[in-house]
């Protein structure tokens with residue numbers, strides 16, 4: 001028997017969960033299909049538990065900064081409270097009952113299992129078939145990608161999913177991949193006493209960010225004793241039952257644990273996309289400004305390739321909901337997508353990097369200021385590494401991109417994200433008043449560094 005609903009949501013990442021609830025609250029009949037945990041990667045394996053790790057690691061680092069500034073300190077790292085907090089406060093031992101009840105409380109029918117499109121506007125889950133009168137919303141997210149390295153398969157390597165379930169900090173760890181996941185985890189574990197080596201295939205850490213950001217993170221990591229190997233591509237991995245050995249360019253690096261953080265693959269295989277004219281082998285599901293992917297199909301989140309961030313998933317969810325409900329609104333714009341890498345210093349960025357702007361043939365100039373040269377940086381002293389870099393379109397006189405790296409870099413970014421999003425004139429940024437002595441006041445110096453006229 002086919003069950004009739006208005007919308008079937010397949011995959012309940014942050015955006016799918018939010019959209020299902022909103023559609024149900026708007027009076028639609030919604031079936032929401034989830035094969036793992038309601039809420040997806042972010043609350044259980046990604047944003048929330050990793051930021052708890054980062055917060056704890058930051059406390060340790062601040063403890064180390066006391067000598068010379070506020071007395072003496074003896075810091076003894078202990079992973080136990082971190083693991084307990086992740087287990088008890090963040091994930092309820094990886095149990096989504098609270099989220100599931102919240103969703104069904106909004107009137108959503110939660111269907112546990114793997115959803116598959118079996119015809120236009122039709123989804124099958126373990127033998128149950130749903131007909132979606134208005135359509136299907138896809139939010140199936142990504143899974144850790146496993147690089148094709150000889151010997152890797154079958155070894156007990158970690159991805160983010162195992163790392164957040166760690167009950168102790170390992171003695172040593174190789175982090176394969178120097179992207180966002182890799183650098184956040186590398187520093188957090190290192191501060192808990194793990195001897196960490198990052199092996200990055202690219203010629204720099206965080207290759208999607210400004211080169212100055214990559215350099216800053218590398219400098220801080222090396223100062224903290226984290227090994228950073230760039231331009232190094234592993235060709236073989238061995239595991240002897242106790243230890244991993246990563247072989248690369250004739251070199252062998254050994255450690256107790258191996259964390260693979262080499263990117264993500266979209267969960268599109270087996271989704272039945274061929275029934276709606278989409279390609280399950282694509283790197284992303286193409287969407288228009290209203291998140292429509294095909295007739296009767298909307299897609300949101302990581303699978304759309306517009307930035308793998310919870311805030312993008314939620315932003316797109318709101319647009320898809322509006323469109324499904326037939327309401328008018330602005331189409332999606334990705335001009336001012338903010339992103340924060342939660343290392344210490346934090347790397348906050350919005351819009352285009354200088355290189356991306358130049359690749360688009362935009363005439364740009366840049367302004368940069370070191371935070372240590374600002375009043376607040378001077379006061380802050382220990383741990384004041386960072387900078388602000390602005391990328392201005394000289395044609396339009398507005399910022400098209402900005403980076404705020406440093407203590408609270410992600411918070412300083414707020415002001416810059418507003419400037420990029422609203423296309424505030426640089427002349428206006430020159431004339432406004434910045435509170436003294438804040439870190440964000442360094443924006444004024446960076447604006448001055450852009451030059452006049």
Ligand SMILES: Cc1cc2nc3c(=O)[nH]c(=O)nc-3n(C[C@H](O)[C@H](O)[C@H](O)COP(=O)(O)OP(=O)(O)OC[C@H]3O[C@@H](n4cnc5c(N)ncnc54)[C@H](O)[C@@H]3O)c2cc1C
Pocket residue numbers: 010011012013014015016033034035036037038039040041042045046047048050051113114115116139140141142160181267271300301302303307308309310311313
């Ligand atoms: C370690 C780590 C840290 C991160 N930290 C941050 C951060 O600090 N800030 C930030 O903004 N972003 C962060 N991210 C990214 C963030 O986790 C994702 O962008 C976010 O989860 C949004 O993903 P999504 O909405 O596409 O869906 P996901 O969260 O990936 O969820 C998709 C859901 O769909 C389900 N599913 C898949 N296929 C099916 C199917 N056929 N049937 C039923 N269900 C299915 C899955 O089980 C899953 O629950 C981090 C990522 C990682 C890996």
Ligand SMILES: NC(=O)c1ccc[n+]([C@@H]2O[C@H](COP(=O)([O-])OP(=O)(O)OC[C@H]3O[C@@H](n4cnc5c(N)ncnc54)[C@H](O)[C@@H]3O)[C@@H](O)[C@H]2O)c1
Pocket residue numbers: 147176177178179180181182184199200201202206207232233234261262263264307308309339340341342
């Ligand atoms: N703070 C945040 O918002 C946050 C935190 C973590 C993740 N995320 C999101 O999740 C996404 C995925 O993160 P990620 O770090 O897994 O992927 P990524 O694509 O950001 O980085 C993967 C890195 O691995 C390297 N790499 C690829 N193959 C390799 C190999 N064989 N050996 C060594 N290095 C290799 C690449 O050069 C790349 O820099 C991010 O792009 C981001 O959008 C966000």
